[in-house]
Amino acid sequence: MKLPLYIQIVIALIIAAIVGILLGAGHPIIDKGIIEHLVLPCTLIIKALRTLATPLIFLAILHTFISADLPGKSGSKLVFLLMSNTVVAIIIGLFVSNILHPGSGGKLGIATPTEKPNVKPLDPWSLVSDVIPDSIVKPLVDNNVISLIFVALAFGIVLRAIKTEQMAKSQTEYQTIERIISLLFDAVIRILHWVIKLVPLAVFGIVSKTIALQGFEPFQSLGAFVLAVLLALTLQTIYYLIRLRFGTWVSPRKFIIGARDALVSAFCTASSTATMPITFDCLVNKIGLRESSASLGVLVGGNFNHDGTALYEAMSALFISQVIGQHLTLAQQLMVVLTSIVASVGAAGIPEAGLVTMTLVLTSVGLPTEYVAILITIDWFLDRCRTTINVLGDMTVSALIDGKKATI
DSSP, X not given: OOOOXXXXXXXXXXXXXXXXHHTTTTSOXXXXXXXXXXXXXXXXXXXXXXXXXXHHHHHHHHHHHHHOOOOHHHHHHHHHHHHHHHHHHHXXXXXXXXXXXXXXXXXXXXXXXXXXXXXXXXXXXXXXXXXXXXXXXXXXXXXXXXXXXXXXXXXXXXXXXXXXXXXHTTOOTHHHHHHHHHHHHHHHHHHHHHHHXXXXXXXXXXXXXXXXXXXXXXXXXXXXXXXXXXXXXXXXXXXXXXXXXXXXXXOHHHHHXXXXXXHHXXXXXXXXXHHHHHHHHIIIIIIOOOHHHHIIIIIIGGGTOOHHHHHHHHHHHHHHHHHHTOOOOHHHHHHHHHHHHHHHHXXXXXXXXHHHHHHHHHHHTTOOGGGHHHHHHHHHHHHHHHHHHHHHHHHHHHHHHHOXXXXX
16 A cells, blocks of 8 residues: 655654664764765755746646636636735735744755855836747746746737637637646646655655754754744634625535534545545535635636745745845845745645745745755644645635525
8 A cells, every 4th residue: 555645754854863863863873975875865855846947837827817717707707816815825924024034043954055046136127128028938947937927928828819809719729729828737737746755765864864964953843834834824714714704605614614624634635636526525515615616716726826836936935045145135035925926826736846936936036945855854744734724715716606695
């Protein structure tokens, strides 16, 4: 029987702690150079995640535009609800991070690259000048978020318009490009699955190396970060319940009771995609929403609505900046907001997928992606928590679309 990924990660953590203690737990008993080699698998996995980030988000945006079914006013309302929930989630995450400063004084035991990226001061003029790339492939090569968004949205909007025109004329040529995009998107997701299967090996390498060289001190600040993220996710849950109370006919209490199976499934599987059938069943049969509302919020919105992931990635960026003492200006935090919104669209509904898009968020404000390695050690738990919030957000959107009148 194959062990679930989170069990593999927990086992890797335990073995890594034992190995780290045997190697000295802060007082290495063998050559430090040999111990440093333990982190090699983790370094390679982070590079693979960084490589997948831009094509994943680019294809995810195209796939969303060309395949999503957004009928009339309900579609417009859906887009507004999804965007507003995501923006609020990111603002909550940044607010908690700026107030609590979980990374201040922390030492994660990772050497920051000697050559720091040359980050230009962010201002409206620079943002405008960076929108149009020198070539179509340049944003994919340089991880330029602004240009990537521009190119992806341009192609997505045009492809959507072509599809609409051809459907009105009963033409089917658009189906070819739709199948190609879906195939490429599925291919990237499959490669991502392969990389994610190696995450336990990365966890073993980074944890054993860190404990062997520096003991358990570097992990103390991670505890503060976990608590900060849990607090932010709790505030996001309260926000959902307030929206339910004043924007729908469903009482928050009835909603939570009806949603229990879906939320437990989301936490256990760490996959909003795997939970979709249960989520849909809970909305229709236990809460009592219309099938059309449940379909829009869960089956459509769930493909590109990841509030918990956006919140987590924004908080991770601030946490890492606090650890290395690289203050993020208001403009840079606005860039984190923008990038987290786009990254949350590309975060596939599979375990640990947020690690991929996080590299893009960090790169956008000049933060070293090497620190994603240490976050992997706690991501297996926080991934479950944010996936639960993702599903709760999808269900909330379905209830808001259903409106204030109960089904007769």
